[in-house]
Amino acid sequence: MNYQAILEEIYKEIKPELKRGKVADYIPALARVKKEQFAMSITLLDGTNYSVGNFDTKFSIQSITKVFTFSMALKIYKDNLYKRVGVEPSGNPFNSLVQLEYENGIPRNPFINAGALVVTDSLVSFYQDEFKALEKIMHFVREITQNSAIEFNQEVAKSEWEHGDRNLALAHLMKSFGNFENSVEGVVKTYFKQCAIEMTTKELSRSGLYLANKGVDPISQKEFLSASQAKRVNAVMLTCGHYDASGEFAYHVGLPGKSGVGGGILAIVPNVMSIAVFAPALNKYGNSHAGTLALEKFTSKTGLSIF
Amino acid sequence: MNYQAILEEIYKEIKPELKRGKVADYIPALARVKKEQFAMSITLLDGTNYSVGNFDTKFSIQSITKVFTFSMALKIYKDNLYKRVGVEPSGNPFNSLVQLEYENGIPRNPFINAGALVVTDSLVSFYQDEFKALEKIMHFVREITQNSAIEFNQEVAKSEWEHGDRNLALAHLMKSFGNFENSVEGVVKTYFKQCAIEMTTKELSRSGLYLANKGVDPISQKEFLSASQAKRVNAVMLTCGHYDASGEFAYHVGLPGKSGVGGGILAIVPNVMSIAVFAPALNKYGNSHAGTLALEKFTSKTGLSIF
Amino acid sequence: MNYQAILEEIYKEIKPELKRGKVADYIPALARVKKEQFAMSITLLDGTNYSVGNFDTKFSIQSITKVFTFSMALKIYKDNLYKRVGVEPSGNPFNSLVQLEYENGIPRNPFINAGALVVTDSLVSFYQDEFKALEKIMHFVREITQNSAIEFNQEVAKSEWEHGDRNLALAHLMKSFGNFENSVEGVVKTYFKQCAIEMTTKELSRSGLYLANKGVDPISQKEFLSASQAKRVNAVMLTCGHYDASGEFAYHVGLPGKSGVGGGILAIVPNVMSIAVFAPALNKYGNSHAGTLALEKFTSKTGLSIF
């Protein structure tokens, strides 16, 4: 298939949509991101990359990092992880406390905020220290991208912390149920740093190869997950990757995917490729408006849905 | 692959599990089903069938019919159907009224009871009459199975009606929100008849071929859905097919599937096959305990997960 | 105290408020009630009545009848009634299904619709027949008003039935939990007839004397409740009489009271008097806007709050 031509076609078609939606504005560093940007990259299992738009622009990947920390924790804790976090779609917004209270502090899945906080908490426990955990997270991200220059944005992390009351509420609530092991402040700060990691779509599409290839990076041959674990991460991305629009995403796009409030989406075509898209204006569910459409166009044009 | 050998292996492995779980007992006709039964069938796109166990035993397919009525309504109403029913996982039990009330009578998806009732109501509207609608549903089911002998069980339908208060509550609640067009009694009775359809696993696995083959029955060449619609039915089966254990099913099995309280499950391997399993004892979510395990074993042994 | 002067003062002050709010419009018979009406009556324990405004105009007392059927059921079943209905404020609108589902079909209190339906169901059970039960309800209401001419409005009852889906949903939901003993249709129709009873404020204020006088009508000397039961009905009126504005009513008015969607309110000053007010335009909670204000003015001017 001529992927480059397809990406360019999508870019052209998507342009009028870039005006729609709203850039995340709960912190200044995200609020000032220019709205009408678009980038899309795909990386095949052999490493070939195709890209269009602002594919060299760094953006805040935010919740997409939840896929990476979930992978790390799943590798470490295996099925024991499910004592602390489930794999069910929540049917509620990403930061809701309601279900958490009804379900005794066990988050529905690792991709809602509560679940991601528990996952980060489990990494802090394993590495015994929040700074060590952060270092390991950065190391993991640099390994899957094969890029030692990946960093997080200090200003974004700081700004998240200053507006972090809801995440603090989630963490304290879980702690009150006994499902939080370390200092709330330490874990939440680590979580905000993790969310502040920046990549280009080119880098982000590279990062998902291990998920497209049964847990093993097809270039470096490093095994990040077992085949069965990789399959399961993909399943959770499909059912839970877009908060309470996960069903819509599965329905329209038909690929495992994870969105971030920075406007990025990572999507996986098992055994074929990893895709990254960036368009900062969000729809009402907090997912990239044009990014979701671009992926829908991509699977329509290529037939690369999993269904 | 030697599918017959795999099925027999699974059957052997699953036997100790048949003791576990509980047969549905809310109506006498289901309560008296013998617990330790098991059957599994697969039908390939070319029509080849492999089966083990009680594969000639009829059972009540119950909620699995929601896949068929959803297909019919999607064909008729296309995207207009989504004004009346969504495609999001609900995160709640199959018969919950909570979300329905918060969301003004629009059910989350067509596979929870409220959604299926709306779908049946939409068919009654389209065919102008509950008896005509039922006739069309039976016709559809006979066509996709290529079996004119498929019937529903009158006693089961009657018994459901006698215990139908929760479904009546759902229908009246939706009617109070203006999302119900016909007589509550008529539609609910039609729905119970549809749920009382009986098949063997051999027949049921035959019924899913159109979903495994982009909407077109690969043997009869009849088109039941467009390729895009078939893909979408599969997506909804994956995200919503097992109520509040849909995430678990996607995670462990990795296939679009729909369970019924009679102990059946229909699962689809896109472009490859349709699978049916029957084991009447249910887990705490109301899905077949051994059936779910058998499917998990099947995708582990064959690698036929979509992820 | 010069009650007549106080009532006239209130009437004068309240006039500008009669424009505000909205007459109930879910059924035609209520929707066409003229908005800018007002009437207020008080009846002292010795039977003396003071009235202002349209105090000879009949109006639909609607939910106020819940006080009377609750009284009847409490007399019959005593504390056994609490197996079927609680006495806690619900914190939710009058017709919500949410709590009912979480709490297994046991309504929070007898003044939300679900609770009132259970109460009517219990009367149908006791009198063995819905028509006999209705006759007894009418008899009770005629006795407490000492007025054999009290009737219900057939057209209103019929119209309620035609728009009765939410109440049918509540009844079927309770039946599915085993908390409903008779035919849903029969009980709901009886309930709608009970709600369609019509009174003037003069009659309605007379009806509450047994609650102001420890369960015994001070004129006829008939005992409708024990002293302790009367005290308890008053307590439930105070905590639950105005749906999710019950706290506001207690806070601003400070009397046991029960509102109806027809614009009436019955309030009790224990050991002193019974008050009725009528003003059909409702506030956002479904309680009479001007009626609530008039009662607030009354307790401010007279100091007759219970607090």
Next chain:
Amino acid sequence: MNYQAILEEIYKEIKPELKRGKVADYIPALARVKKEQFAMSITLLDGTNYSVGNFDTKFSIQSITKVFTFSMALKIYKDNLYKRVGVEPSGNPFNSLVQLEYENGIPRNPFINAGALVVTDSLVSFYQDEFKALEKIMHFVREITQNSAIEFNQEVAKSEWEHGDRNLALAHLMKSFGNFENSVEGVVKTYFKQCAIEMTTKELSRSGLYLANKGVDPISQKEFLSASQAKRVNAVMLTCGHYDASGEFAYHVGLPGKSGVGGGILAIVPNVMSIAVFAPALNKYGNSHAGTLALEKFTSKTGLSIF
């Protein structure tokens, strides 16, 4: 009435009940309180005190202090306070986050934890400093008891803080909605100190005289609230003073009251007296089991219900 004889009768009758229920055990300092204690005191408007049992034993008054801080904030902010906290019963446990999330961070009433935290936050804002606010709270409590020796227990406050995650969650959640003005840590610590205030029943019954006497202490003649405000505090005590057993309390006791998890209850007979009871074993709603019964007996024996 021979109040002393009545108290002694109650004490005798209540003794077998002291075995029932469970002392609060979420912090060590409360967990080690001896279970089978009982004390009851009444103080008439002229200051006359009657007491039985361990009426000179100090106990942690806990949530009863919410009445005092609510009084202070109502005096300061008047109706503006209702922009930040409502007066409706919540229908949920004292520390639930569910309603808070649905209702955008505005607590239902000042007696659930979220509401009390907002009230304390408003005092910290007014007095510009958490220590100044605490000083003013202590001053208020010493004035209404006319006892400068009232103190809070440092160990209890510290222990609450160590188990304070749920209250921290509530405060952060409200802050995320913009309904929290000061440092979460500072306010929550102040709140825990306020809750750790200790009194005997004799002192506690003295503290409520201003509420029994239209806002003015009948002995010192100091005005703590206007008559109308005092009436309203009583109304909120009646409808919201016992969490999700407030309706039961109104129903069985029929007096404005406020319970604390330390086993105390303060109840008000408007224009007559203030009552305090202490029995540390709690019922399933977190209210003193024997204390509630004792108050029920008291209103039955004396007829002093407000209804």
